[in-house]
Amino acid sequence: MHAEMVLILVATLVVAQIVLVQWKQRHHRSYNLVTLVQMWVVPLYFTIKLYWWRFLSMWGMFSVVTSYVIFRATRRPLSCRTPRMVYKWFLLIYKLSYAVGVLGYLAIMFTMFGFNVFFRIKAEDSMDVGVIMLFYGLYYGVMGRDFAEICSDYMASTIGYYNKGGMPSRSLTSDICAVCGQRILVDVEEEGIIEDTYQLSCGHIFHEFCIRGWCIVGKKQTCPYCNEKVDLKRMMNNPWEKTHVLYGQLLDWLRYLVAWQPIIIGIVHGINFILGLE
Secondary structure (H helix, E strand, C coil): CHHHHHHHHHHHHHHHHHHHHHHHHHCHHHHHHHHHHHHHHHHHHHHHHHCCHHHHHHHHHHHHHHHHHHHHHCCCCCCCCHHHHHHHHHHHHHHHHHHHHHHHHHHHHHHHCCHHHHHCCCHHHHHHHHHHHHHHHHHHHHHHHHHHHHHHHHHHHHHCCCCCCCCCCCCCCCCECCCCCCECCCCCCCCCCCCCEEECCCCCEEEHHHHHHHHHHCCCCECCCCCCECCHHHHCCCHHHHHHHHHHHHHHHHHHHHHCHHHHHHHHHHHHHHCCCC
16 A cells, blocks of 8 residues: 555656646746745645744735835836835845855754754754744745746836847937846946946946846846846856855755645645545
């Protein structure tokens, strides 16, 4: 009986992986939307069921602020201050989630190597803190990137310098940022007081916060104006910044684990129940 259950589990995982990959390749937007909704709802279900009120309160605050940001990003006409506000918010969420995730990972390693004994901290307590922080960092990192991608497409197409399916509806001058539509005041060679100006390999220039939000947070790998492939290595000034790209790839993998794995396990349990396997 256990052999049949293992075979059902393996077969379901293989079939589900094939279906998800094909869905993502053929209907990318619907796949991302359904995945985002599941990422938002599935943890909420377990939170209420298991009485995790701390996570529920943080989930509520994140949802309220993010809903307001999305509301601002989808208005027509788009306010000139909205794009920078949106990217700064999601860049803040990304950096906070990255820091919290790293601290959680270090806390877990700290406990596994027994360093908690030197500080008279129980292994259970330090491990719980590490796991919770790691989960918070990864979860809100995924949510922030997905919402940022939606806002990126909508705002850029509203401004008119970017069109996901074709040519831009407006021509871009050399002193305008195609992401936010505002004038660039700092030259590429100059060092800005608040932010620098970045030039991509295609020659187009952008505000630092805008292009970082577009490429790193919004998961875009092309120029917002000409759709040419972006070389992210040219945007990274030091090795520490390259870890943000690797962290983003980790979040993409965990999206499958959090959003689809519970549903796949539920399907396996349903099949076992129908077949009378326990």
